[in-house]
Amino acid sequence: xxxxxxxxxxxxxxxxxxxxxxxxxxxxxxxxxxxxxxxxxxxxxxxxxxxxxxxxxxxxxxxxxxxxxxxxxxxxxxxxxxxxxxxxxxxxxxxxxxxxxxxxxxxxxxxxxxxxxxxxxxxxxxxxxxxxxxxxxxxxxxxxxxxxxxxxxxxxxxxxxxxxxxxxxxxxxxxxxxxxxxxxxxxxx
Amino acid sequence: xxxxxxxxxxxxxxxxxxxxxxxxxxxxxxxxxxxxxxxxxxxxxxxxxxxxxxxxxxxxxxxxxxxxxxxxxxxxxxxxxxxxxxxxxxxxxxxxxxxxxxxxxxxxxxxxxxxxxxxxxxxxxxxxxxxxxxxxxxxxxxxxxxxxxxxxxxxxxxxxxxxxxxxxxxxxxxxxxxxxxxxxxxxxxxxxxxxxxxxxxxxxxxxxxxxxxxxxxxxxxxxxxxxxxxxxxxxxxxxxxxxxxxxxxxxxxxxxxxxxxxxxxxxxxxxxxxxxxxxxxxxxxxxxxxxxxxxxxxxxxxxxxxxxxxxxxxxxxxx
Numbered sequence: 001x002x003x004x005x006x007x008x009x010x011x012x013x014x015x016x017x018x019x020x021x022x023x024x025x026x027x028x029x030x031x032x033x034x035x036x037x038x039x040x041x042x043x044x045x046x047x048x049x050x051x052x053x054x055x056x057x058x059x060x061x062x063x064x065x066x067x068x069x070x071x072x073x074x075x076x077x078x079x080x081x082x083x084x085x086x087x088x089x090x091x092x093x094x095x096x097x098x099x100x101x102x103x104x105x106x107x108x109x110x111x112x113x114x115x116x117x118x119x120x121x122x123x124x125x126x127x128x129x130x131x132x133x134x135x136x137x138x139x140x141x142x143x144x145x146x147x148x149x150x151x152x153x154x155x156x157x158x159x160x161x162x163x164x165x166x167x168x169x170x171x172x173x174x175x176x177x178x179x180x181x182x183x184x185x186x187x188x189x
Numbered sequence: 190x191x192x193x194x195x196x197x198x199x200x201x202x203x204x205x206x207x208x209x210x211x212x213x214x215x216x217x218x219x220x221x222x223x224x225x226x227x228x229x230x231x232x233x234x235x236x237x238x239x240x241x242x243x244x245x246x247x248x249x250x251x252x253x254x255x256x257x258x259x260x261x262x263x264x265x266x267x268x269x270x271x272x273x274x275x276x277x278x279x280x281x282x283x284x285x286x287x288x289x290x291x292x293x294x295x296x297x298x299x300x301x302x303x304x305x306x307x308x309x310x311x312x313x314x315x316x317x318x319x320x321x322x323x324x325x326x327x328x329x330x331x332x333x334x335x336x337x338x339x340x341x342x343x344x345x346x347x348x349x350x351x352x353x354x355x356x357x358x359x360x361x362x363x364x365x366x367x368x369x370x371x372x373x374x375x376x377x378x379x380x381x382x383x384x385x386x387x388x389x390x391x392x393x394x395x396x397x398x399x400x401x402x403x404x405x406x407x408x409x410x411x412x413x414x415x416x417x418x419x420x421x422x423x424x425x426x427x428x429x430x431x432x433x434x435x436x437x438x439x440x441x442x443x444x445x446x447x448x449x450x451x452x453x454x455x456x457x458x459x460x461x462x463x464x465x466x467x468x469x470x471x472x473x474x475x476x477x478x479x480x481x482x483x484x485x486x487x488x489x490x491x492x493x494x495x496x497x498x499x500x501x502x503x504x505x506x507x508x
Contacts, residue, residue, distance in 0.1 A: 029292030031290060033483075035380070037239065055363050055377065056365050056366050
């Protein structure tokens with residue numbers, strides 16, 4: 001079993017706590033002049049995103065989490081399972097619904113996603129930061145209105161709904177920032 | 190070319206450090222406290238379980254084999270040897286070294302002001318310390334006993350409560366390690382739940398520590414037994430640690446041996462006891478109080494700096 005000592009702790013390190021994988025966010029060294037040294041660690045649960053704070057006696061070891069991020073191509077889904085392919089080994093990885101929860105609404109196929117593997121299976125999937133998708137349903141565009149700043153909902157080909165400016169037409173291609181879920185610009189081609 | 194060659198302290202802070210030394214030296218001179226100098230390298234070091242000394246090999250032209258020398262973690266033993274020789278009140282501003290310590294409040298090499306006053310107890314020394322702080326626009330220090338502040342914030346009496354109660358409290362506050370030693374549990378609770386809120390409006394002296402944290406302090410008579418020790422906190426930082434000094438050589442030897450037994454249990458390197466220091470105690474250390482002040486943190490307190498690197502010219506990363 002691989003372990004990390006507290007003096008190896010740094011932001012980004014993946015460790016196991018109560019059978020769940022966590023990523024360290026902040027590691028702080030605390031020591032009274034005449035007393036025991038401690039490491040206060042803030043970390044994020046990689047399964048549910050919750051942030052936890054724990055403190056360890058300096059010098060102790062914590063189990064390492066077998067977690068790694070790999071770029072993979074999204075292939076297709078069958079409603080329950082989403083399939084991704086490692087671009088080097090061509091091996092396919094099935095991801096369940098909770099793992100693709102945030103990413104699925106931006107994926108139509110062939111996108112390169114960052115897949116976080118834990119013990120060899122996808123734990124979470126991050127969509128590309130920017131995607132280009134076609135609008136399938138929105139109110140008719142207000143021609144010439146590029147300045148009023150108003151917005152309207154638009155349904156995309158993947159089913160996601162985003163807010164777009166009033167001048168955007170049905171069937172247009174638009175660029176979206178998947179981290180915020182916001183419209184960025186019109187996309188030519 | 191990277192910018193790492195530059196000092197991390199700005200010019201104003203480099204000047205403030207120099208001014209601070211000047212003011213301290215004037216303060217000491219007025220009170221007839223003698224400035225002394227003792228070696229940074231020594232044949233022995235402190236046995237504290239929680240301190241890790243740097244060491245190096247000395248190749249003497251007079252002896253065949255190299256000898257291990259330690260960099261001081263504080264000038265305490267050497268200064269007490271001076272006191273035992275009859276110097277009277279003394280102080281020193283020196284560099285001290287502690288391995289395995291690095292963070293926002295720690296650099297493995299830092300500056301310590303240490304001074305001793307014969308015939309003082311820890312309360313008298315706190316009073317003199319407060320006069321020194323006045324020079325740096327810090328007036329009206331608060332004073333509270335360790336028990337008082339612990340009960341106020343934690344609701345447990347640190348001297349008499351059951352160790353299991355401390356364990357439960359520590360777990361509730363997010364301690365993951367399994368710790369059984371009372372002193373370590375107190376360290377955890379104090380440094381996470383009490384220290385950060387101490388001294389935010391004005392400096393606070395905390396005195397009379399639990400007997401299990403006596404270090405080199407006298408134990409008081411009375412029940413419960415407490416250590417005649419104090420610490421100063423400003424902006425949540427521990428700035429200084431002082432004692433009404435232990436002068437009993439036998440008791441000192443017993444504490445050293447207890448430290449060494451604990452070091453063995455914790456699998457820390459074995460160390461030799463400093464017999465020159467013990468000999469000085471046997472000869473007779475005058476009744477006295479002493480305090481060690483972290484100058485770097487004092488500069489942080491004076492300027493509101495949040496990271497020790499802001500007051501150091503070249504922190505360990507760029508040293």
